[in-house]
Amino acid sequence: MADSEPDPDALRRRRERILRGFAEAVPHNRALGIEIVELGDGRARYRLPYDPRLIGNPETGVLHGGAITALLDACCGSAVFNALPQPQPIATLDLRIDYLRPAVPPHAVVASAHCYKVTRNVAFVRAVAYHDDEADPIAAAAGTFMVATKLGDPARRKPAGGGA
Structure with missing residues (x-):
């Protein structure tokens, strides 16, 4: 492997460390009790x-x-993050x-997401939320996520309200 090529295992570990x-x-996700179950290339559970x-x-x-919704958003975001060639915001x-149906007591809800397409600025993801059987979903989601070109690029930041 050439020095310029990233080590895939190192990249996977870095992504996982960042996501965890x-x-x-994130206080909101912590307050809800959202847990990471599994992370993979372009996937999250x-x-x-x-x-x-x-x-x-x-x-x-x-x-x-x-x-x-919060569970699906977090899971979809992680799937997108795991699909990127390098970590980016x-x-x-x-x-x-x-x-599709109610999330009934006392069962946990699991979300599974797959990022199926990444362009230069936008990523596309699908997900389902379910109790025990992914084939019997509680909810189905489709999302688009912005992909920043550089971590912390000030030129991409715009204040709320559209001001300069």
């Missing part, structure tokens, strides 16, 4: 344990859709979620 650090640093604090319907105990541009 990011997952631990996350888990959201059932928690009564996340109930959206007190009569049935069904989990709130917002918690499932990413951001959700669009995330469409179709809710």
